[in-house]
Amino acid sequence: MKNPYFPIPMRVKRTSVETTDQMLRTIELSFLNEEDKRAFHFIPGQFCELSVLGKGEAPFGIASSPTENGSLKFTINKAGVVTTALHHIEEGAEVGLRGPLGNGYPITLFEGKNILVIGGGFAFTTLRSLIAFFLQPQNRNKVKDITVIYGARMPGLLLYKEELKEWEKRDDIKLVVTVDWGDKDWNGKVGLVPNVLEEVAPSSENTYAVICGPPIMIKFTFPKLMALQFPNERIYTSLEKRMKCGIGKCGRCNIGHLYVCKDGPVFSYDQLEKLPKDY
Amino acid sequence: MTLKLDKKDLKAFLETLMEEYDLFAPVKLAEGVSIYKKIDSPDEVDLSTENPQKPAKEVFFPQSETMFRYEKAGKRYQMTSTEGVERERVILGARPCDIQAFSLMDDVFLGKEYKDVYYGNKRKATTIIGLACPHPLSTCFCSSAGGGPFLRKGSDLFLIDLGEMFIVELLTEKGMAFQKNKFFREANTKEISLAKGIEEKASTKADASVPIGGIDRRSDLMMENPFWDRMHEKCIGCGVCTFLCPTCHCFDIVDEAITDKGQRVRNWDSCLFPLYSQETSGHNPRPTGRERTRQRLMHKFNYFPKNFGRVACVGCGRCILYCPVNFDIRQAIKLTSPKEIKKVKDEVDLTRQ
Numbered sequence: 001m002k003n004p005y006f007p008i009p010m011r012v013k014r015t016s017v018e019t020t021d022q023m024l025r026t027i028e029l030s031f032l033n034e035e036d037k038r039a040f041h042f043i044p045g046q047f048c049e050l051s052v053l054g055k056g057e058a059p060f061g062i063a064s065s066p067t068e069n070g071s072l073k074f075t076i077n078k079a080g081v082v083t084t085a086l087h088h089i090e091e092g093a094e095v096g097l098r099g100p101l102g103n104g105y106p107i108t109l110f111e112g113k114n115i116l117v118i119g120g121g122f123a124f125t126t127l128r129s130l131i132a133f134f135l136q137p138q139n140r141n142k143v144k145d146i147t148v149i150y151g152a153r154m155p156g157l158l159l160y161k162e163e164l165k166e167w168e169k170r171d172d173i174k175l176v177v178t179v180d181w182g183d184k185d186w187n188g189k190v191g192l193v194p195n196v197l198e199e200v201a202p203s204s205e206n207t208y209a210v211i212c213g214p215p216i217m218i219k220f221t222f223p224k225l226m227a228l229q230f231p232n233e234r235i236y237t238s239l240e241k242r243m244k245c246g247i248g249k250c251g252r253c254n255i256g257h258l259y260v261c262k263d264g265p266v267f268s269y270d271q272l273e274k275l276p277k278d279y
Numbered sequence: 280m281t282l283k284l285d286k287k288d289l290k291a292f293l294e295t296l297m298e299e300y301d302l303f304a305p306v307k308l309a310e311g312v313s314i315y316k317k318i319d320s321p322d323e324v325d326l327s328t329e330n331p332q333k334p335a336k337e338v339f340f341p342q343s344e345t346m347f348r349y350e351k352a353g354k355r356y357q358m359t360s361t362e363g364v365e366r367e368r369v370i371l372g373a374r375p376c377d378i379q380a381f382s383l384m385d386d387v388f389l390g391k392e393y394k395d396v397y398y399g400n401k402r403k404a405t406t407i408i409g410l411a412c413p414h415p416l417s418t419c420f421c422s423s424a425g426g427g428p429f430l431r432k433g434s435d436l437f438l439i440d441l442g443e444m445f446i447v448e449l450l451t452e453k454g455m456a457f458q459k460n461k462f463f464r465e466a467n468t469k470e471i472s473l474a475k476g477i478e479e480k481a482s483t484k485a486d487a488s489v490p491i492g493g494i495d496r497r498s499d500l501m502m503e504n505p506f507w508d509r510m511h512e513k514c515i516g517c518g519v520c521t522f523l524c525p526t527c528h529c530f531d532i533v534d535e536a537i538t539d540k541g542q543r544v545r546n547w548d549s550c551l552f553p554l555y556s557q558e559t560s561g562h563n564p565r566p567t568g569r570e571r572t573r574q575r576l577m578h579k580f581n582y583f584p585k586n587f588g589r590v591a592c593v594g595c596g597r598c599i600l601y602c603p604v605n606f607d608i609r610q611a612i613k614l615t616s617p618k619e620i621k622k623v624k625d626e627v628d629l630t631r632q
Contacts, residue, residue: 002394002396003360003362003396004393004394004395004396005346005347005395005396005397005532005543006346006347006358006360006362007358009355009356009358051534051543053349053351053356053358053534053536053541053543054349054534054536054541055534055536056532056533056534057532057534057543079559079560080559083559092354093354094354094355094356096356096358215562240558241556241558241564242555242556242557242558242559244530244531244532245530245532247392247393248387248390248392248393249387249388249393249395249528249530250529250530250531250532250545250548251528251529251530251548251550251555251578252529252548252550252555252556254574254578254582256577256581256582256585257581257582257583257585257586262392262393276502276577278564278565278570278574279564
């Protein structure tokens with residue numbers, strides 16, 4: 001029997017600060033054992049449990065795409081004990097990893113369809129994985145139009161700024177970046193994500209919407225998607241809950257009979273409608 | 280196959296058992312505090328307590344359990360898992376309710392997707408010697424929960440106390456391994472019929488009237504019902520019902536460290552504790568007793584049946600016996616009838632007007 005609680009060793013290859021408030025750091029991990037690397041297959045939307053031994057373990061969505069071979073990226077918000085330890089970790093250090101865990105985005109459902117990706121704040125990590133996956137030349141023709149609406153409170157709080165610039169230059173993705181408050185260097189859009197969605201008004205025809213962000217953003221964005229005629233079963237979101245085991249044993253992350261860790265974290269709005277509002 | 284074991288041979292039997300196995304049995308630590316623990320001397324074993332306060336789940340799922348140890352060597356960590364089981368084990372004297380609960384734990388820990396090796400290795404290495412309950416307590420309702428005081432399912436060997444001796448039934452292949460045990464002799468028809476009489480008498484005592492059947496469907500519509508406003512009012516959230524529940528399996532995982540050395544440990548946790556679901560951001564999806572009581576009961580009677588086809592309650596009655604504020608799960612189950620739910624709703628609506 002394989003022990004699902006036993007982490008595999010990873011090396012911290014690179015770390016970089018993402019945001020001006022210094023609260024978000026991306027760490028890139030490489031596999032220390034070749035056999036672990038070969039056995040690791042994931043899809044965008046899945047997550048891992050990262051361990052800093054002595055501090056503990058916490059779940060993080062995978063921010064890199066499966067198409068970016070050899071290493072895994074995680075963007076970490078400094079909030080508690082484990083995340084603070086991960087912020088202070090040095091390049092070359094060893095961390096533990098368990099995963100990939102969870103279901104991930106329904107990639108095969110999206111095939112042949114348009115996708116509308118709506119992200120807010122630092123919830124953009126697994127959305128970045130999804131976008132990067134479909135932007136890979138071998139995957140690009142799997143979906144039709146890719147529309148991305150991404151918002152942050154301030155320009156400095158946007159993740160993956162260099163990459164956003166790259167995407168802006170491409171003609172095979174429509175990217176709308178918005179901030180709640182601009183600054184003197186900001187030439188882009190200013191406005192809340194739900195309002196920007198209304199303004200951009202992408203067609204719901206043949207389109208799947210994937211939305212990930214703070215609860216308040218999701219609350220106000222859903223009605224706008226409804227107004228655009230998106231049916232519940234074509235709206236997907238990824239949930240977060242307090243987790244420990246990540247494999248549906250320890251109990252705490254359930255919503256009704258489903259566990260966010262193993263039955264999620266990705267759910268359709270249709271599924272969520274039928275579940276208790278325990279999240 | 281029906282055999283017998285004279286009580287005067289019990290000590291010698293346990294001694295030979297301990298030569299081959301790690302023996303786990305009920306031990307009375309103090310008046311009213313009986314637990315299952317690893318036996319060092321046969322004198323510790325106490326089979327007289329009606330049903331030990333702490334359930335036998337500890338044998339497979341300890342209250343606190345090391346998952347692995349680690350030590351830092353330069354930049355690397357040396358990690359050693361503690362999942363292995365050194366010796367074969369025997370649980371002696373587990374009651375039918377606790378044994379029925381093992382099969383529910385199996386659903387969770389040995390499920391299709393992920394196998395919990397810590398639980399699984401212990402479970403696999405264990406022979407279960409069940410002990411019949413001749414005198415179910417007034418709080419016992421195993422007969423309502425698909426069990427019964429003489430339920431043999433799950434036991435490898437099954438003991439029935441006849442006063443001077445135990446009737447010993449060998450039920451499985453693991454049990455048949457004891458066929459040649461020198462302390463076991465064949466039981467005569469008189470002894471067997473005596474045991475039968477005790478069984479018949481006991482089976483009428485455990486409450487079979489708690490309406491558990493169909494509760495998963497009944498409770499489907501209860502999530503937002505004012506029922507929960509009423510239900511949680513007296514609960515103080517101490518969590519004793521979850522710790523003493525033979526089917527509750529929630530746990531927390533923490534690291535314990537001294538400089539470069541340490542271990543990862545899992546400890547029992549309870550859905551009745553606010554911190555259980557509290558997120559780092561401060562958000563708590565189950566912020567009050569209302570949501571937490573709902574989680575405990577709905578998990579047992581609605582979510583668990585959805586996932587595994589049966590309720591996560593074996594009717595052992597411990598949560599009733601040891602609740603400091605007399606919360607009675609049987610009462611809660613009875614209140615899920617549509618008529619009762621409406622009554623509660625009307626009452627709550629009235630007080631809100």
